[in-house]
């Protein structure tokens with residue numbers, strides 16, 4: 079729950095890529111903790127349904143059509159969220175895409191897309207909201223990395239971006255700490271979402287086949303659920319976590335390295 083020292087009025091949490099998957103689960107989790115939620119996503123139709131599902135559960139939420147890789151769109155989205163819900167004092171950089179291929183087939187367009195959504199997106203969003211956090215002397219930034227940051231065949235673009243996210247996170251922690259702002263990263267393993275369903279399809283497997291294969295290689299013998307990741311994100315957002323910054327928490331059902 080929100081602690082007495084957490085700003086409690088005129089503030090909101092922005093979750094990017096919140097129309098589905100891990101982002102939507104995180105939006106629900108933070109809404110249950112009392113945060114009004116600004117859901118940012120490219121998918122306008124899904125955004126409406128996602129925001130409605132949070133309101134139906136008793137939370138406050140509004141969707142904003144934002145492309146996190148576009149500077150203008152990010153600036154407009156941050157201003158609109160501030161005007162509608164209050165200062166964005168929590169930012170979860172979750173929006174993501176995959177374009178897997180082995181190096182010899184990997185294209186520059188795919189490389190640019192992955193860098194733009196994950197890295198440029200996290201940079202633009204963090205830069206856009208830091209002024210609200212600095213003014214309040216309170217803020218929480220949580221970035222989505224991945225076990226792929228440690229290297230994963232077929233994911234040169236994605237693993238580079240997710241490793242970059244870890245460097246960005248540590249630098250944000252160093253620069254913003256004196257303003258009461260923490261920055262941390264969550265690095266999930268295999269989580270059941272549309273993203274991993276598409277991975278199964280690409281590998282010519284049913285989702286159940288891929289899930290069984292991955293579960294067998296995971297210490298706790300199951301794949302992850304979006305709620306598992308949302309829980310870790312909520313830990314970093316909590317008032318009591320103010321002394322935890324610049325960390326990467328692997329949420330992968332076992333040691334990830």
Ligand SMILES: NC(=O)c1ccc[n+]([C@@H]2O[C@H](COP(=O)([O-])OP(=O)(O)OC[C@H]3O[C@@H](n4cnc5c(N)ncnc54)[C@H](O)[C@@H]3O)[C@@H](O)[C@H]2O)c1
Nearest residue numbers: 095099100119120145146172173174224266268269271273
């Ligand atoms: N699912 C996993 O196993 C897994 C593992 C490790 C890390 N992650 C990371 O977690 C995050 C969420 O993954 P997910 O599985 O929920 O994915 P998902 O594909 O289910 O959802 C991603 C959301 O991001 C949105 N999005 C994509 N590009 C965008 C852009 N430019 N601007 C705004 N929104 C955009 C999509 O519309 C979608 O709603 C991603 O950063 C992903 O890389 C996922």
